[in-house]
Amino acid sequence: MTIAIYQSIFSLILVGGFLSSTSLAATCSGGTIGDGICVDNTLCCSRFGWCGLGPDWCDEGNTASPPTPAAAPTITGSPPSPVPPTVPVILNDDSRMIAYMGNWHTCPTAAQLTQYTHVVLAFAVSYTWAPGKNQCDTQCNIATPPVCNNAPNDSLISDLHAAGKKIILSFGGAGMGGSWSSSQDDCWDYCFGKEEKVVSRLTEIIDDMNLDGIDIDYEYFYEDNQNGSGFTKGAQAQKFLTEITVGLRNSLPAGSIVTHAPMDSDLVPGKAFYKLLKDISGTLDFIMPQYYNGLVRPALDGVDGSGFGQETSISLYSQLANDYFGGDATKIVFGFCIKDCSGTNSNANAVQAAAVMSELSSVYDCNGGAFFWVVNDDTNGSWSSQVNQVVQLNAGCAASNSPSTVAPSSFVATTHPSAAPTKQPNQSPMAAPTKGTPNPSFAPTSKPSLRATTAPSNADGFEETKCCPPDFTGLRALDNCSKFFHCVGGAVVGPETSCGSGLLFDQKFMYCNWSDQVACVPNVC
């Protein structure tokens, strides 16, 4: 991880408005030639019109060509690609699907909103955007933020409420200041010492806009000379973060949401930010670690690997659950970045994110769910609907497991006992096409790994190896070609996908075709 890496992510987030101008014409189906988009927008469309993952699909001027075409399991036309049924998405105290909505982006569609349990309005700020360095309001005045498309949108808020969803105001973001060396922004500096004003103004905005709570998105320094920065306001920053969090918990109406979304590198024992949030964790309804700043790389490593990142995400996640919330994993919402985080190699497409959430649920079958940056990259709800196939499997588990733990409406600091996770794996996590249908071939109840694994015996006692040939990127058959899985650079990535009834995976063309037209070749490595 380098500081330059941070620059690229956060400057991308900052200038996200420019990104939305990217538009690709044409579709990518049935082998029709085009540089179009795939129905599953997390896949790339090759110049031969096929959707897939890897260099043959995604590289500029990709060279995929018949007769070993880069082809897709998700082709449209004939045969029909199986579309997993939409799972019902209901607000619970667990299994959340929380979407950050950039308020400069175009407004979301109904298909997107259907997938979300919460929308986070990003961001309320005390600056005017300017190239290079934002113009801080030296009095820390916070403007009423637009909702989407840079404009107010009361009807979006009331429609979300009518659909039983929550809208959380996010205060902060990279434009307020970042602890990476390339960030010029320092607008937080002008807010330190103005805690009461910040609390009352945010409370007012939340009330005026009829929002449901606050997220504090602080990515700036909080320790003196942090990373050699020469920063001198560590004590003021820590006081500020503590007082606005506790202040907002006490000033917002009972039942309001209070949360933080820290960077993974800040949410590590030993860091002052970790300590201060731990001390006031009783004010938080849940916490949303950004597991995409580079310390961990779950999309590449799985939750329990550290080949690409320095730490495993499950170790940080478990520590957080134990240290902050007495082992209650429903209080932690796992953070993903769909497209803006190539700088830390942390973009997670839907398949990767679903795999991560599957693995997470093999450790914590009842967990807090997922959040992602950003709605604008969740085209037509394609990412969230696929990840929901996994996340929503356990929806409502908190209510059935234990009396729900409601954050107090008035806060007095207490420390939480540390405890081991109480939930043991007790079901096969999966990206199943239908809720509740167990997939016999995918049961990583032992330590999951994104590297080659041998699938356990299935019901027939038939052993099949889920493995990738060295350096291979593409799709491989599984379970007598009824399913396929992804390989990237020789490593298994994500869960397998069923072709669906009447279809079999054709290894030669790398997509599902009518079963009578496929001669199954079992996967061997």
Ligand SMILES: *[C@@H]1O[C@H](CO)[C@@H](O)[C@H](O)[C@H]1NC(C)=O
């Ligand atoms: C408000 O949001 C809805 C849903 O995203 C959108 O369809 C509508 O165009 C927006 N209205 C305005 C005025 O932007």
Ligand SMILES: *[C@@H]1O[C@H](CO)[C@@H](O)[C@H](O)[C@H]1NC(C)=O
């Ligand atoms: C700050 O430095 C520490 C240790 O040198 C490193 O782990 C961390 O990632 C750095 N943070 C940033 C934002 O560069």
Ligand SMILES: *[C@@H]1O[C@H](CO)[C@@H](O)[C@H](O)[C@H]1NC(C)=O
């Ligand atoms: C968006 O998704 C819905 C349902 O998931 C589907 O019916 C619709 O065709 C999709 N629209 C586009 C443009 O892909």
Ligand SMILES: *[C@@H]1O[C@H](CO)[C@@H](O)[C@H](O)[C@H]1NC(C)=O
């Ligand atoms: C796959 O095919 C083999 C050989 O025909 C058979 O023995 C085995 O039971 C099949 N396995 C599944 C999962 O259908």
Ligand SMILES: *[C@@H]1O[C@H](CO)[C@@H](O)[C@H](O)[C@H]1NC(C)=O
């Ligand atoms: C299905 O497989 C057959 C035989 O390989 C092939 O000729 C046909 O084009 C495939 N169907 C589609 C829609 O690609």
